[in-house]
Amino acid sequence: MSSEYQADKAGRKEERDAFKARIRDGLERKIERATKGDEVADTFQQLERLLVRIWWQFFDWLAVVPWGRLAIVSLLVMIATGVVSDRAAGPVVFLILMSFVIKIVAGGKVSADKVAAEATAKAETEQLERNVLEARLEALQAQIEPHFLFNTLASIDQLIQMDPPRASQMQQSLIRYLRSAMPKMREGRRPTLGQQVDLSSAYLEIMQVRMEERLQRSVNVPDGLRSAAFPSMMLQTLVENSIKHGLEPKSDGGQLAIAAEIRDGRLEVSVTDTGMGFAPKGVGGCGLANIRERLKVLYGKRAELIISVPASGGTRALIRVPYEVILDEPEPADLAPVSQTKTEPTINLDKPETV
Amino acid sequence: MNRTAAPTAVIADDERLMRQQIVMRLKEAWPELVIVGEATNGLEAVSLVRAQQPDIAFLDIRMPEMDGIQAARALGGQCHVVFVTAYDQYAVTAFEQGAIDYVLKPADPERLKRTCERLKERLDSKPDSSMDTLLEQLTQRLGSTAGAAVAKPREYLRWIQASVGNALRMIPTSDILFFRAEDKYTRVQTEDFEALIRKPIKELVDELDPEEFWQIHRAILVRVDAIEQVTRDFRGQQHVHMRGFDGGLEVSRSYNHLFKQM
Numbered sequence: 001m002s003s004e005y006q007a008d009k010a011g012r013k014e015e016r017d018a019f020k021a022r023i024r025d026g027l028e029r030k031i032e033r034a035t036k037g038d039e040v041a042d043t044f045q046q047l048e049r050l051l052v053r054i055w056w057q058f059f060d061w062l063a064v065v066p067w068g069r070l071a072i073v074s075l076l077v078m079i080a081t082g083v084v085s086d087r088a089a090g091p092v093v094f095l096i097l098m099s100f101v102i103k104i105v106a107g108g109k110v111s112a113d114k115v116a117a118e119a120t121a122k123a124e125t126e127q128l129e130r131n132v133l134e135a136r137l138e139a140l141q142a143q144i145e146p147h148f149l150f151n152t153l154a155s156i157d158q159l160i161q162m163d164p165p166r167a168s169q170m171q172q173s174l175i176r177y178l179r180s181a182m183p184k185m186r187e188g189r190r191p192t193l194g195q196q197v198d199l200s201s202a203y204l205e206i207m208q209v210r211m212e213e214r215l216q217r218s219v220n221v222p223d224g225l226r227s228a229a230f231p232s233m234m235l236q237t238l239v240e241n242s243i244k245h246g247l248e249p250k251s252d253g254g255q256l257a258i259a260a261e262i263r264d265g266r267l268e269v270s271v272t273d274t275g276m277g278f279a280p281k282g283v284g285g286c287g288l289a290n291i292r293e294r295l296k297v298l299y300g301k302r303a304e305l306i307i308s309v310p311a312s313g314g315t316r317a318l319i320r321v322p323y324e325v326i327l328d329e330p331e332p333a334d335l336a337p338v339s340q341t342k343t344e345p346t347i348n349l350d351k352p353e354t355v
Numbered sequence: 356m357n358r359t360a361a362p363t364a365v366i367a368d369d370e371r372l373m374r375q376q377i378v379m380r381l382k383e384a385w386p387e388l389v390i391v392g393e394a395t396n397g398l399e400a401v402s403l404v405r406a407q408q409p410d411i412a413f414l415d416i417r418m419p420e421m422d423g424i425q426a427a428r429a430l431g432g433q434c435h436v437v438f439v440t441a442y443d444q445y446a447v448t449a450f451e452q453g454a455i456d457y458v459l460k461p462a463d464p465e466r467l468k469r470t471c472e473r474l475k476e477r478l479d480s481k482p483d484s485s486m487d488t489l490l491e492q493l494t495q496r497l498g499s500t501a502g503a504a505v506a507k508p509r510e511y512l513r514w515i516q517a518s519v520g521n522a523l524r525m526i527p528t529s530d531i532l533f534f535r536a537e538d539k540y541t542r543v544q545t546e547d548f549e550a551l552i553r554k555p556i557k558e559l560v561d562e563l564d565p566e567e568f569w570q571i572h573r574a575i576l577v578r579v580d581a582i583e584q585v586t587r588d589f590r591g592q593q594h595v596h597m598r599g600f601d602g603g604l605e606v607s608r609s610y611n612h613l614f615k616q617m
Contacts, residue, residue, distance in 0.1 A: 147417065150441035151370070154460035158376040210370050248369070249419045251396050278525050280514040289527070307525035309516065315525075 062103050063110030070103065130297050137294045141233045141287065144181055145240070155210050170209050177202040181236065192326050193260060193269065194226030196235045200258060203236065207243055214253025215243075221260040221269075228260075228267050229324040231298060237287040238271040238317045246275020246315055254314065267323040274314040278307065291319065362478055365392045365407060367400035367423065368415035368439065373460060377413055377439060380462045385471040397421025401429045409434055410478055413458070416440045427455075428490045432482040435474060455489055511564035517543050517550035526550065528567060532581045532597040533604060534559055536574035546599035571595055572607045585614045 062070070074096045081092040152174055159167035180199040197219060204217045239258065247253050254274035261268055288305065295303040303321040310316045364381070368374045374393050381388055391407045394400035396419040404412055412434050414423035421429070427436045441460040456470050514525045530545045540551040541559065554562075560570055568576045583598045585606070593614055594603030606614065 146442045147444065150460065151373075154376065154441050155370065155372045157461040158372045158379075161379070162372075162375070210372065212371060214369075248417075251369075251419045278514065278516075280512055280516060280525070289529070292527070292529075307514070307527075309523040309525065 059102065059106070060110060060114075062099055063106055064114060065103075067103075070099065074099070134294060134297045137290055137297065138232060141237055141290050141294070142181060144178070145244075148240075151210065152206050155206075159209075166209065170206060173202045173205040173209075177206065181233070190229050190326055191232040192226060193221065193228045193230040193235075193267070196230050196232065197221050197226070197258065197260075200236050200239045203239060204256070211248070211253060214250075215247060216253075216255045217257070218255070219258045221258065225260050225262070225267065227325050229326050230267065230269065230321065231294060234291050234294070234319055235269055235271070237291060238319070241287060241317070242271050242273040242275060242315065245279075246273040246277075250276050262323055265323055266320050268318055268320050270316060270318040272310060272314065272316040274312060277313055278309065278315045288317070295319070295321070361387050361389050362411070362475075363389045363391045363407065363409040364411040364413060365394060365400065365403050365409045366390060366413045367394040367397065367403070367418060367426065369395050369418050370415075373415065373439075376461060377458075380464060380467055381413075381471070384464060384467045385475075388471070395419075397423060397426035397429075400426045404430055404433055411435045411437060411474055413437045413439050424490060424493050428487075428494065432486055435477060435482050436486070437470060437474070455486060455493075511567070512559075512562045515543055515550075515552060517552045519548060519550045524550070528563065528578070529580075531578055532600050533578065534568075534576040535604070544597075544600065569610075569613060571610045571613065572605055575604050577604060 065073075077092060077096065078089070081088045152170070156167050156170050156174070159170060177199060180195060180202075201219060204215075204219075208215050208217060235258070239256070242256050247256060256271065256273045256275075259270050259272070288307065291305050295305060299321060303319070306318045306320070308316045308318070362385075366374050366377055368377070378390055378393075381390070388411075391409050392403045394403045397414075398420040400412065400414060400418075400423075401421070412427075412430065414426055414436060416423040416438055417440070418426075423438055423440075427438075430436065436455055438455065438457040439460060439462070440457065443457075443459065456473060458467055458470055513528055515528060515531065516523060516525055518524070519526075526543065526545065532544045532546065534556060535542045535544070536556045537551075539553075541554060541556060543550045543552055556570075556574055556576060559568075559576055563576065567578060567580075569579050570576050577595055577597065581598050583596045586594050586596065586603065588594065593606035593611055595606055595614075596603050
């Protein structure tokens, strides 16, 4: 009984093993088959991708290739096909005809896209170059004159003994001036006319203490224009020129007036003095050449610097730039004059148009 | 010189605060010194010295009308000179051991005292004759500052004053494409506008930088940098074409050599 049982048991075990093996084989074969199928599918997919890529490359080429070259290539293909086999001629002629149709339909758009992309890339490089140039020119313009600084410090030193409250006042003006004139202390944001006027006002307050009655100054900039964009240090260069070349060398001194207005949609900022007048010779125009260069870099033909001689003598310098409002200026917009609301504020503030 | 009287000095500076400062500090450093007058510019300083005959003149360097160095030259050794300056752009310090002394603003009491000691020693002698040479050297260092009678690199016209519309404008020469004689006037052409001036081409040739403007014709001056190209027609006539301006400008035969091929 027990041996029978044993044998039976062994037999069943064999049976079971054989079954297991069969299943295993089947599974493996199934898996194998499945994997092979995947490989086939993979190759197919790759081929498809390749074809798609070739097709689009062909399409791009078709779109931008000159008509003449397309015609020559077509002719060559036809000749080549004719040599190889007659039967292929039909489809090839069809393909060539289709190419022409595709070129007519899509060519314009694709080539325009391509030209546009190239132009954008070029414009971006140019913009970058321009930014670098402007930064360099701006740094040049922002140099603080040591003469001014040391003379002012000497004056403060004297006022400390004679009139301490005024000494303190003058020192405050100097601090305000330095804060906005130091190249590294300037903020990264685009400067506004308001900031530039404040900087020059601080400078003029100092010069007023030093020159006393020899300097009569006036600032006539409407509050509404303070938020207008205006390049840094340009107004200050004009003011310093007026003081240094116009009024300081004149024994009786004279007047200096800063004014700003909107005319024909453009912002005009002027500095007029009744000083020595402009010397047509000499190198005094270095700061002015810098302003011209910067205006060209920033605005192209849309900005200018004009030097003129007022009827009453002296010098008048006027900078004309496109009128743009710096939007995030905390100053309330309702202070703006009527002329301001008519002009469309430009939102893309950091990129002057490429000309 | 007779040294029985108290030493005298004049002070010249265009800023009142600075004059007060030097007066106050001299009072401390040299109580016997009498300030006999103050001037606000170089010309005043010279006439003041001539009128008052002081022993010493304290001169600011940067002053209207005539700067301190020119004033010292004009005085030509009539008195001892001390330059006062806030910023030593002219390197007066280089002359510290020489006949000319200097003081930096705001005057440091110790430094001023030393200057005064040196002056006291020199008061009995005549102002040093070597001063003139030193002043000449200083004037040369002054470079572009106007007016000095020393040989300087020649200054060319950099701006053209011309009527544009009803305004009198200063046009930088770097904006000008060409000048052309037209009847009684000379036409000034820029990229944006044209203006007429009375100055004839003949004078302009002399006054403009020959590196910047070339004469290509008896009646035409062009700015070299603005030349776009030079063409030659079938008669062999050369024409200069300017950037930003349509139409060519005739080159006379005598100026043909300017545009020879390299």
